[in-house]
Each structure stands twice: as structure tokens, then as C-alpha cells.
Amino acid sequence: MGESSPAALLFTPLTLRGVTFPNRIVVAPMQMYMSGQDGIATDWHFQHLGKYAVGGAGTVMTEALIVDPVGRNTYGDLGIWSDAHVAPLRRIAQFLQSQGSLAAAQLHHAGPKASRQRPWEGLGPLGEAEAARGEAPWQPVSSSAARTIEGWHQPRAMTVAEIGRLLEDYGNGARRAAEAGFDVLDIHAAHGYLIHSFLSPVANFRDDAYGGGIDGRMRLALEIAESVREQWPAERPLFFRISCVDWRRDLDSRADGWTIEDSFVLARELAARGVDLIDCSSGGIRAENSIMDFAKRRVKLTRGHQVPYAEAIRRETGVPTMAVGVILDGKQAEAILQSGQADLVAIGREVLNDPHWALHAAQALGVDPDWRRWPPSYGWWLELRDRIGVSA
Ligand SMILES: Cc1cc2nc3c(=O)[nH]c(=O)nc-3n(C[C@H](O)[C@H](O)[C@H](O)COP(=O)(O)O)c2cc1C
Numbered sequence: 172m173g174e175s176s177p178a179a180l181l182f183t184p185l186t187l188r189g190v191t192f193p194n195r196i197v198v199a200p201m202q203m204y205m206s207g208q209d210g211i212a213t214d215w216h217f218q219h220l221g222k223y224a225v226g227g228a229g230t231v232m233t234e235a236l237i238v239d240p241v242g243r244n245t246y247g248d249l250g251i252w253s254d255a256h257v258a259p260l261r262r263i264a265q266f267l268q269s270q271g272s273l274a275a276a277q278l279h280h281a282g283p284k285a286s287r288q289r290p291w292e293g294l295g296p297l298g299e300a301e302a303a304r305g306e307a308p309w310q311p312v313s314s315s316a317a318r319t320i321e322g323w324h325q326p327r328a329m330t331v332a333e334i335g336r337l338l339e340d341y342g343n344g345a346r347r348a349a350e351a352g353f354d355v356l357d358i359h360a361a362h363g364y365l366i367h368s369f370l371s372p373v374a375n376f377r378d379d380a381y382g383g384g385i386d387g388r389m390r391l392a393l394e395i396a397e398s399v400r401e402q403w404p405a406e407r408p409l410f411f412r413i414s415c416v417d418w419r420r421d422l423d424s425r426a427d428g429w430t431i432e433d434s435f436v437l438a439r440e441l442a443a444r445g446v447d448l449i450d451c452s453s454g455g456i457r458a459e460n461s462i463m464d465f466a467k468r469r470v471k472l473t474r475g476h477q478v479p480y481a482e483a484i485r486r487e488t489g490v491p492t493m494a495v496g497v498i499l500d501g502k503q504a505e506a507i508l509q510s511g512q513a514d515l516v517a518i519g520r521e522v523l524n525d526p527h528w529a530l531h532a533a534q535a536l537g538v539d540p541d542w543r544r545w546p547p548s549y550g551w552w553l554e555l556r557d558r559i560g561v562s563a
Contacts, residue, residue, distance in 0.1 A: 179536040180508035181501060184229075185515065187447045187491065189406030190354050192273060192515065194229035195508055196529045199495050199519035200277040200357065200412075202234040202248060204289040208305075210237060210250020212259040220263055223522055224270035227529030227544055231267050232517075233260070235279030235359050238344040239337065242280030242365060245289050246306045251278065251344045260351040268352070270546075275355035276348040277412070278341060278399065282365025283313035283326040283374070294463065296323045314368040314375040314382065314391075320458045334381065334391065337365075338398040345402035356403050357410040358395060358446075362455030366392050370437070371417055371429045371456045385433055393440055400445040410493065411441050412450035415480035417457075428456065431483055438488045448491040448514065451481035472497050475507065482512035493517050501532025 185192045198220070205215045216233075223231045236251035237243050243250075250256050264274035281287075286297050286308045297308035312333065313319070313326035329337070341358070348356050360366035368374040369391040375382050381390050396411065403409055417428025438449045458464060465472065477496035485492040494513035498504050504516040522528045533539035542550035542557070 179505055179533075179538045181505045181516070181536060182533060182538050187408040190273065190408050192229050193271060194227075194529065195515050196228045196504070196532065197230040197275065197493060197515050197517040198223040198228045198232055198522050199517040200232045200234050200359070201519055201523070202244065204245050204247035206247055206249050208246045210240070210243070210248060210252065210256060212249055212256070212263060216249065216259075217263050217266065221266050221270075222526040223529075224267040224272035225546055226522070226525075226527040227533065228272055228518075228522070229529070230273040230275050230355060230515075232275035232277055232355070232357060233263070233353075235277050236260075236344065236348070238278055238280055238340040241309065241312055242282065242285055244281040244285060244287055247289055248279075248281075251276070251347050252340065254347065257347050257351045260348075260353075264352040264354075268354075273354040274352065275357060275410075276351070276353040277357040277359050278344045278348070279359040280337070280340075280365040281311070282363075282368045283311050283319050283323070284362075284364055285309070285311035286324050313365065314377055317374065317376060319363055319368065319374050319456055328377065331379065331381070334394075337391075338394055341395045342398040342402045345399040349402065349404055349407070353407075355408050355410065356399065357412055357450055358399060359412050360392055360395075361412045361414040361450075361452040363414070363457070364455075366395065367414055367429075367456055370413075370433075373417060373428045374456055385436060389437055389440060392437065393444060396441050396444045396446050408447040409445060410448045410450045411446045412452055413437065414453045414455055415451050415477070415484065416453050418454075431480060434480070434484055435487045438484050438490045442488070442490045446490075448493055449481075449484050450493045450495065450517070451477055451484060451513070452495055453477050453480060474499060474503060478507055478512050481507075482510075485511070485513060491515075495519065501535040504532060505536055 182194045220231050237248050267274040311324050311326040312329045316328045370388050375388050415434045474497050478494045481492040481494035491514040493515040495517035498516050499521050533544050542554040
């Protein structure tokens with residue numbers, strides 16, 4: 172039977188506000204593009220998210236939930252723009268919690284990257300072919316009327332009145348997420364989407380209070396954080412996902428675009444408004460800084476390539492961080508936590524590959540030698556098979 176468990180930070184609980192994360196593993200938000208045009212969660216989403224809770228992830232985050240249909244990436248996006256979205260999301264949250272996981276939700280508006288094809292349909296802007304099958308394009312909104320990606324739809328600059336309504340949309344999204352019973356909420360402000368289009372000087376050309384220097388460019392992000400905090404219960408943690416840098420250059424380079432120093436300023440301001448953790452991603456504001464460009468140029472991903480950003484923000488500001496991006500196994504995740512680079516780790520594609528990632532990480536770190544973390548209806552059999560042994 173089990174020896175005493177060696178210390179593993181990955182499996183040490185963490186408390187933020189009134190919520191205790193049972194372990195440090197978070198399933199990263201991942202859009203499935205699998206809803207009908209109504210944004211309602213289906214059984215696909217239920218089984219997709221449910222299996223990660225069965226697989227031992229301490230926190231399972233939904234994909235981006237759209238706060239206003241103009242901000243959909245695709246017609247298949249999940250929504251939280253109406254009360255009708257709440258019940259199926261509640262069913263998912265309750266199942267995740269029944270398995271001992273926290274249920275997290277992410278609020279989203281795609282901004283200039285709205286109105287596009289699903290990845291496997293080309294990931295380009297919607298056009299005539301899609302219109303012919305009932306998925307007509309619409310004009311996206313952004314900080315400015317400037318395309319961030321060549322060949323995509325020309326966005327329209329949001330008016331100040333529209334920004335006022337957007338703040339209400341985010342507030343309503345937060346209220347609905349609370350009604351659905353989620354424990355944790357994340358605001359998606361990364362990857363070239365709406366909030367990022369305001370933050371970044373390479374996308375924001377406004378000359379009003381929402382543009383100009385960093386204070387103006389941060390204004391929307393901070394107002395959204397405030398609007399969400401008002402509606403999101405005080406005892407539940409709020410995360411904020413940013414692209415920590417616009418260009419994947421060295422941390423100390425004076426790159427144009429949003430820089431790591433800008434992220435320090437933003438993290439402090441967000442924390443002052445009740446944001447509890449910075450979810451540290453990068454890139455996406457321009458085509459040349461997207462994963463598709465990596466594929467085109469055959470640039471290889473490196474393990475943990477965004478971890479230095481989580482580390483820098485945590486060290487400089489003292490605000491807790493979550494690291495994400497090519498974190499492939501438990502030992503790598505444990506090393507990130509042990510070296511103080513982040514407080515939580517989020518796993519995306521590797522949980523698609525292995526929904527039992529967290530349970531396998533526990534085994535690799537020696538904290539579950541006898542399958543006790545597994546649901547008993549699986550673990551009992553697997554432990555017995557281990558004990559009996561299988562001849563070569
Ligand atoms: C299928 C898929 C969908 C994604 N959808 C979202 C999303 O809804 N919101 C978001 O913030 N990031 C999204 N991402 C980015 C992931 O959350 C994560 O940051 C990224 O995949 C890097 O982590 P990984 O290397 O562990 O996959 C998505 C990634 C994938 C692979």
C-alpha cells in the first residue's frame with residue numbers, strides 16, 4: 172500500500188479568497204466551436220469538460236464564453252449573453268464539482284478576430300461560402316477601425332456608448348457565471364481579441380480616453396475588471412488572462428507593442444481592482460505573432476515558452492500567476508511551481524491528448540502509487556491489475 176507521499180507542490184492546495192484549489196492543475200480554456208448558433212452548451216461540452224474532472228484536474232475551465240454575439244469568433248462559440256445559457260452551464264459546473272474539481276468559466280469578446288471560420292474550416296474570415304450555408308459574416312468591432320490581420324474583416328471602432336454597454340455585458344456575464352455556480356472566473360484579455368486590441372499600441376489608434384498612453388489603453392481592461400468584480404461574488408477568485416508581451420522577444424528587449432513592463436503596470440492596477448491572479452499568455456495581436464505563423468515558418472514551440480512571463484509578473488508585482496503553454500508533464504509542472512515561477516499551471520493541448528493528465532502527473536511524482544486518486548470504478552481494477560502483474 173501507499174508509502175508516505177513526497178511533497179509535491181502540484182498536489183498542494185492553494186486558497187484564493189474563499190476558494191481552495193484542490194491542486195495546482197487547471198485545464199486551460201479551449202474553444203470547441205461545437206455549439207449550435209445559439210451558443211448553448213451541449214452534451215459535447217459536458218463530456219469534454221467532465222472528463223478532465225474525472226481525470227483529476229483541480230480546476231476545469233470552460234472555453235471562452237461570449238458576452239455579446241458580435242464578439243463571437245465563430246458561429247460555434249459558447250455564449251453567456253443570455254439567461255438561457257445558464258442552465259446547461261450549471262449542469263456542467265455541478266458535475267465538475269461532484270468530482271471534487273473547481274468549476275471555472277472564462278468571459279470573452281473576440282473583437283477584431285470575430286466572424287471567422289472554425290480552425291478546421293480554414294480559420295479565415297467568414298465569406299460567401301459560409302453565408303450560403305447559413306453562417307453569414309458580420310462586421311467585427313475593435314478599439315480602432317484597423318485590421319490587425321491582413322485579409323480579415325475590416326473592424327469598426329467601438330463608440331464610447333458601445334463601451335458602456337460592453338461593460339454591462341461583462342457584468343451580466345459575471346452574474347450569470349455566478350448563477351451557474353462557477354467557483355472561479357477568468358477574463359480573456361489576450362491573443363489579439365477585443366480587450367487586447369485596446370491594450371496594445373499596435374492596434375489602438377484612438378484619440379479619446381480609451382487610447383493614447385498606457386493609462387488610456389488600459390482603461391477598458393480596468394473598467395471591465397471593475398464591472399465584473401461588482402457582479403462576481405467577493406469570496407470567489409477572479410483571474411485575468413493577458414498576452415504578457417506582443418512579440419516573442421527577450422524579456423528585457425524594448426520591443427514595440429505591449430511589453431512585459433506594461434504587464435507589470437497592468438497587473439498592479441488589476442490587483443487593486445480585485446483581480447486575484449494573472450493568467451499569463453502571449454502574442455496574437457498580429458498574424459506574424461500567431462501559432463499559424465509558427466506553423467508557416469516552421470518555428471518550433473519550446474516547452475514552457477511563456478513561463479518566464481508568469482515568473483516575471485509574480486516576482487515584480489507579487490500578484491499570483493498562472494503559467495500556460497507547452498507544459499507537457501507533471502515533472503515540468505512541478506519544477507515551475509518549485510522554482511516559484513507561478514502559483515498554478517494550466518494545461519491545454521496535452522489534456523486533449525491525455526484527459527487523465529493530472530492523475531498521471533500524480534503517479535509520475537509519486538503521490539499516488541496505488542491508484543487512490545482515480546475514481547474507484549477505474550482505480551480499483553487498475554490497482555488490482557498492477558498487484559497481479561502482467562507477464563511479458
Ligand atoms: C483547441 C484550443 C482552443 C483554445 N481556446 C481558447 C479559449 O477559449 N480561451 C483562451 O484563452 N485560450 C484558448 N486557447 C489557448 C489555450 O488556453 C492555451 O493557452 C494554449 O493552448 C497553450 O497551452 P498548451 O500548450 O498547454 O496547449 C485554446 C487552445 C486550443 C488548443
